Amino acid sequence: MISTKKGEIVEDFHGTAVADPYRWLEDPQSEETIAWGAEMAKQCDAYFAQTSTREKDKKRLAELWDYPKFFVPQQVNDRLFYQKNDGLQNQAVLYMKDGENESVLIDPNTLSDDGTVAMTRYSFSGDGRYVAYATSTHGSDWQEIRVRDVVTGEDKEDHIQHVKFTAVAWTPDHSGFFYSRFPEPGTVSKGDESNYNKVYFHALGTSQTADQLVYEHPEDKELMFSPIVTDDKQYIALHVNQGTAAENRFYIRPIHSTESFVRLLDDADAEYSYITNEGSLFYFKTNLHAPRGRIIAIDIDQPERVQWQEIVPEQEDAMQAVKYVNGQFMVALLHDAHHQIHLFRKSGEFDKQIDIPMLGSLTELTGKTDGAESYFGMTSFLSPTVVYRYDFTEDSLNVFAQSDLPLDTDNFETKQIFFTSKDGTQVPMFITHKKGLEYNGENPTILYGYGGFNISVTPSFNPAVLRWLEKGGIYAVANMRGGSEYGEEWHKGGMLENKQNVFDDFISAGEWLIANNCTRKGKLSIMGGSNGGLLVATCMVQRPDLFGAVVCRVPVIDMLRYHKFTIGRYWIPEYGNAENAEHFPFLYAYSPLHNVKEGQKYPPILIATAESDDRVVPAHAKKFVATLLEKADKDSTVILRLEAKAGHGLGKPTSKLIEEWADSYAFLDKELV
Numbered sequence: 030m031i032s033t034k035k036g037e038i039v040e041d042f043h044g045t046a047v048a049d050p051y052r053w054l055e056d057p058q059s060e061e062t063i064a065w066g067a068e069m070a071k072q073c074d075a076y077f078a079q080t081s082t083r084e085k086d087k088k089r090l091a092e093l094w095d096y097p098k099f100f101v102p103q104q105v106n107d108r109l110f111y112q113k114n115d116g117l118q119n120q121a122v123l124y125m126k127d128g129e130n131e132s133v134l135i136d137p138n139t140l141s142d143d144g145t146v147a148m149t150r151y152s153f154s155g156d157g158r159y160v161a162y163a164t165s166t167h168g169s170d171w172q173e174i175r176v177r178d179v180v181t182g183e184d185k186e187d188h189i190q191h192v193k194f195t196a197v198a199w200t201p202d203h204s205g206f207f208y209s210r211f212p213e214p215g216t217v218s219k220g221d222e223s224n225y226n227k228v229y230f231h232a233l234g235t236s237q238t239a240d241q242l243v244y245e246h247p248e249d250k251e252l253m254f255s256p257i258v259t260d261d262k263q264y265i266a267l268h269v270n271q272g273t274a275a276e277n278r279f280y281i282r283p284i285h286s287t288e289s290f291v292r293l294l295d296d297a298d299a300e301y302s303y304i305t306n307e308g309s310l311f312y313f314k315t316n317l318h319a320p321r322g323r324i325i326a327i328d329i330d331q332p333e334r335v336q337w338q339e340i341v342p343e344q345e346d347a348m349q350a351v352k353y354v355n356g357q358f359m360v361a362l363l364h365d366a367h368h369q370i371h372l373f374r375k376s377g378e379f380d381k382q383i384d385i386p387m388l389g390s391l392t393e394l395t396g397k398t399d400g401a402e403s404y405f406g407m408t409s410f411l412s413p414t415v416v417y418r419y420d421f422t423e424d425s426l427n428v429f430a431q432s433d434l435p436l437d438t439d440n441f442e443t444k445q446i447f448f449t450s451k452d453g454t455q456v457p458m459f460i461t462h463k464k465g466l467e468y469n470g471e472n473p474t475i476l477y478g479y480g481g482f483n484i485s486v487t488p489s490f491n492p493a494v495l496r497w498l499e500k501g502g503i504y505a506v507a508n509m510r511g512g513s514e515y516g517e518e519w520h521k522g523g524m525l526e527n528k529q530n531v532f533d534d535f536i537s538a539g540e541w542l543i544a545n546n547c548t549r550k551g552k553l554s555i556m557g558g559s560n561g562g563l564l565v566a567t568c569m570v571q572r573p574d575l576f577g578a579v580v581c582r583v584p585v586i587d588m589l590r591y592h593k594f595t596i597g598r599y600w601i602p603e604y605g606n607a608e609n610a611e612h613f614p615f616l617y618a619y620s621p622l623h624n625v626k627e628g629q630k631y632p633p634i635l636i637a638t639a640e641s642d643d644r645v646v647p648a649h650a651k652k653f654v655a656t657l658l659e660k661a662d663k664d665s666t667v668i669l670r671l672e673a674k675a676g677h678g679l680g681k682p683t684s685k686l687i688e689e690w691a692d693s694y695a696f697l698d699k700e701l702v
Contacts, residue, residue: 033065033655043610047589047623051655055594055648057640062651069654069669076668083695086496090687091117092435093492099416099430101393101406102126105157110134113430119144119682123151123162125179135162135177147680152197152206155262159185159233161197161206167641168676170194170596174208176233189237193223196255200284201262205232207243209254223596224250228267244280244290251598258284260305260353260398268303272599275300275316275483275517281329293332300517305353305398312340312358314351321516322348324358324377340377347516349485354396354403355421361391363515365445366457366487366508370394370405383419383426387412390487404429409488410461410504411438440464441498443488448541451533454522457514458538459488460547462503473502473701474548475580476539480509480531481560482603483520493690500694503547509534509564525605526615532567539568539575551577551702556693558582559645559677566621566653569631578700579634580693583642583677586649588620589613594646622653625660633666633700635693639675647671666700 035050054062077083095116102111112121120137140146149172151162158179163172174189174197191210198207209228217225228244231237244267246252255268267290269278276297280290294301299317306312309330316322324341341348346362346369353359357380358373368391372380389409396403401421406414416430443461450456466472475497479486486506494504508514511523511531523531539555542548555576557565562584569579589607591597605612617623625631634657638650654669661667670692675685 033658034061035659042589042607042613042617045613045617047617049590050659051652054651054655055646057647065655066651066671069651070671073668073670077692077695080695080699082698083691086694086698087687087691090493090496090690093495094683094687096413096432096434096492098432099406099414101395101404101414101416102429103153103395104397104400104402104404105153105155108157110153110160111430114683117683119684120147120680123148123160134160134179134182137164140164141166143674144682144684145674145680147682149680150197152199153179154199154203154206155201156203158203159199161187161199163192163195163197165676165680167674168639168679168681169641169643170677170679171643185234187231187233187235187237189231189240194253194255196257198256198258198265200230200258203233205230207231207256207258207265209256220593221250223598226253228254228256257303259303261308263308264306266303268301271297272602273482274602275520276602277301279303279313281311291329293327293329302351304351304358312353314348316517319343320518321346324348324351324360324373340375341373342377344371347485347513347519349513350391350394352394352396352403353398355399355401357421359394359396359403361394363485363487363513366459366485366514368407368487381424385417385426387415388488390489408490410443410459410490410494410506411441413490413492436495436499438495441495446541448537450530450537452530454510454530454534456507456509456534456538458505458507458541460503460505460542461494462498463501466501466503468546470543470546470549471552472548473500473552473697474505474542474554475502475697476505476507476535476542476553476555477561478507478509478535478538478555478557478564479559479561480507480511480523480535480564482511482600483513483517485513487514493686496690496694503542505538505542505547507535507538509538511560524603525612528604528615529619531564532571532619535564535568536572536575539572543575550575554578554580554697554701556580556582558584560585562586562645563588563621566634567619567624569634570621570624570626571619573629573631576632577702578632578697580637580696581634581650582637583639583645584621584636584649584653585645586620586653587622588616589623591649594648595643597645622649622656625653625656627660628662629660629665630662631657631665631667633668633696635668635670635696637670637672637689637692639672639677641674641676644677668696 038049098114100112102109109126114121123135125134137148149163149165163174165172170193176185176187195209229240231240265284267280279294282290302314304312323343326338346364349363350361360371362369370383387407389407392406394405403419406416408414413432418429442464447455509531555565562581607613607616636650638647657667
């Protein structure tokens, strides 16, 4: 075991003394941290050199990944634009289809030798002449925006920096676009580089230094702005958020005005997502007085709440997304963690349900307000995205694009069960494996989960999982509280002081798998990333007896200090803040870093993080590893996988994904006994 230096830092949290002996690992540039990381890398390499299945799995994963991957198209004028990956390309390519002619518009694979520059978003001008596209390097949340001329295929001189999480909203005359950005580094303190978000207008062909400031709110430096131009091109509007809180605000002004924005919705009391508008009448999806969502209309000339109209009331299932196409609301409902699409007339009257021949998840939905067609993608655990075209005039649904896989997935099956959590709550779980697999208690199993930030974990396809299935494994996905599977109440049931419910749900899922003879403790592994990394780390610490192995990716670990790094403060609405005396007790009670027990034998754990992760900094993983190495029983296996030229997962190239999964399976094959 590695001997790691311990510091003497002890902090007082509301009368509780909390030691932080490995805070020095928070400095990624220090010689000590670099040397420690290099030693951990040697240990990691030595561990994987002793595994026996890695190279075989890596070869097979490359074969399973080698199939065409299709994305949902977007129609601009008479052209279709869509992304596609031929198979093993590191990044998907943006294509243009004009009639029957298909051509490459942007190939991100040409932007770097190793595929670590990714295109993260794109937005077309209304006439389809220009596309503004953002790129990220090494998985960083920081992005740069450039503009390509669709006709010539060449980039213009425009170059926008200091951007992340922004939308790009083109003006009706196609002369430029609105976007939001953060301060230039060096103009504010390091801690404020992700504060003071501002909205600018960029005129095509000009320098970023000439961009016009459109809106700022320095009195509340933590607000973030996402600009949109309304469907009728008459207004610029801002979705205003504080961190990852579901509740938002909505500001608006006429697009050619220089007057102040009207703060139409400024109480941050619910979610308000703009759908469309007709003149002064604006339609929103909201969870105000409707935790599963509803559609309302607000006349901005008569914005008083007593004047608001309910168009589509709350349904039995959670309303996940709404698109206004062909004069109708296309509403994606989440029914027991899989999607259905219902059509409602503008009056709010139910029209019909689109009969989708797949039980799965909606990936994207596109269409124009006055268009007669819509495109959407559906995926499942056993099917990559199938792109459908729905014709409103004919009421017909046809396949636009579908992949041919190198493996027959008819040999596998997915079923959904419901288990009972600690407090009696019924929680759904998907279980996928070979058809006819015997539940004999000996099946190696991956239990995956997330449980937070209002994010639902619905069926989705991952070629890496096929490798696990064909090796005889079970892949289980639990839909715990904290997500949006059943609306905002389900989300709130797993956040802040209720976060322990998420861990109880996940532990109960593991107990169900064992009780029903799917697997046993020595064969049960748990896997999660980011907030899911927090999930599996906490469950490992709380129930070390229950699991045979843990794969913990880019995890949030130090719940007393997470908000002090990069954009960690964005998560305070979800997690809380230990500096708040009311929040400290529940954060301290489950924080993985602070609940490692002296001498405890923990299941083998592979902790994966990345040097360029500027969302959940690697310090979380490093401090957790150091603590486990210090306190855990000396026979505990603790492996730190520190990846170079990678971030939190944004735009990770195919080659790196294959390497990561090959390592994960080598670890599980070695440790599940």
